[in-house]
Amino acid sequence: MPQPALPISQIAHLLDVPEDALRTLMVERRSAGDTTLVALTVAEAARRIGIGRTKLYEYVSSGEIASVKIGSLRRIPAEAVNEFLARRLSATDFGAAA
Numbered sequence: 001m002p003q004p005a006l007p008i009s010q011i012a013h014l015l016d017v018p019e020d021a022l023r024t025l026m027v028e029r030r031s032a033g034d035t036t037l038v039a040l041t042v043a044e045a046a047r048r049i050g051i052g053r054t055k056l057y058e059y060v061s062s063g064e065i066a067s068v069k070i071g072s073l074r075r076i077p078a079e080a081v082n083e084f085l086a087r088r089l090s091a092t093d094f095g096a097a098a
Contacts, residue, residue, distance in 0.1 A: 039068070039075035048081050059084065 008026075012019040040048070045065070046056040056076075059065040064087075066080040 038078055039070075040078055040081070042074055042076065045076035045081050049085065 008022060009019050012022045015022070037044070042053050042056050042060070046053045049056070056065065060067045060074070060076070065076060065084045067074055067076050069075075
């Protein structure tokens with residue numbers, strides 16, 4: 001039989017951290033998304049890059065960002081996002097700007 005969850009204040013006391021700090025950490029972790037995912041939705045991938053879904057679909061259609069179709073779902077491999085950004089970084093020499 002599962003045990004009831006401890007109140008946040010009790011958890012904070014047991015960890016010897018301020019309750020506000022624990023609540024803040026919990027909110028940040030919830031909003032960060034699951035960083036262990038290997039395949040992202042278009043919306044998740046777009047959010048990671050900081051662009052809109054429509055623009056990401058343009059990159060997918062042009063082949064600039066790899067994607068895979070799983071049934072009727074479109075998924076972006078997480079490493080494809082990093083590879084895309086690395087290619088864009090090397091294509092535009094940000095190091096020389098400034």
